[in-house]
Amino acid sequence: MSDQVHEPAGTGGGAAGPAISRFPVADPAGLPADLAERYADVQERSGFLPHVFAALAWRPDEARAFFAMNDALMDKDTPGLSTGDRELIVVATSAANGCAYCVVAHSAIARIRTRDPLLADLVAVDWRKAPLDDRVHAVLDVAVRLALDPAAVTAADLDRLRQHGLTDDDVWDVGAITAFFALSNRLAHFAAIPPNPEFHLLGRIPRER
CATH class of the missing domain: 1.20.1290.10 (AhpD-like)
Known part of the structure; x- marks a missing residue:
């Protein structure tokens, strides 16, 4: 069971998309407003949502901290x-x-x-x-x-x-x-x-x- 993959709906062919994590993948429709806005912006600018965004979304506080640290270090x-x-x-x-x-x-x-x-x-x-x-x-x-x-x-x-x-x-x-x-x-x-x-x-x- 350690390699069980939780797949997000609606990201690929059929009822489930490609396996992107061994952990739960949050439904994009249920994201907190601030994360939903950020994710939508990334998807619009890139043309796709990087898997790391989807994989971190089930832990919203950590996702916010992760991306804040990334921005502070990388975007200058x-x-x-x-x-x-x-x-x-x-x-x-x-x-x-x-x-x-x-x-x-x-x-x-x-x-x-x-x-x-x-x-x-x-x-x-x-x-x-x-x-x-x-x-x-x-x-x-x-x-x-x-x-x-x-x-x-x-x-x-x-x-x-x-x-x-x-x-x-x-x-x-x-x-x-x-x-x-x-x-x-x-x-x-x-x-x-x-x-x-x-x-x-x-x-x-x-x-x-």
């Missing part, structure tokens, strides 16, 4: 850490954690935010060989080390990031993004959330309007 550009750089942190650390959902979903966002259709794929396979400048290479070096062996990250690593022009806020964000998406990676594994098929083409071909 600073001189030392662009929105594209932030997405590459997620791609590299999620690959290190073996999380297919986050690699596929955030590679799609990275393609859009970096305006590069290839870079996220290269980072996901082996960020060390990706065509990154020294600043982003240092960022991913520290982030992946934090994801895999937190105790191995030293004060010298943080100073190295500062030497590449990151402020203390930026350095904190490197750690916070890595830590936050480690949580996301593990929840996606735990609930067996698959990536939406739509993510695979985002940022590769022009979107139909």
Whole structure:
């Protein structure tokens, strides 16, 4: 029974849609008003609702907190850490954690935010060989080390990031993004959330309007 999947109605063929979680999936019609508004906005802008939204909806307080943290960390550009750089942190650390959902979903966002259709794929396979400048290479070096062996990250690593022009806020964000998406990676594994098929083409071909 541990792998029992609760499927949402009306999201695919037949009476039930594709399995997107091992846990209950809330009926979109019954969402609290604030979440319903956010979910509708995401679906309108993206053309689909990412599975992680649907998978978290049955725990509304946690869904709100999750998306608030995501927005605070990911939706800002600073001189030392662009929105594209932030997405590459997620791609590299999620690959290190073996999380297919986050690699596929955030590679799609990275393609859009970096305006590069290839870079996220290269980072996901082996960020060390990706065509990154020294600043982003240092960022991913520290982030992946934090994801895999937190105790191995030293004060010298943080100073190295500062030497590449990151402020203390930026350095904190490197750690916070890595830590936050480690949580996301593990929840996606735990609930067996698959990536939406739509993510695979985002940022590769022009979107139909």
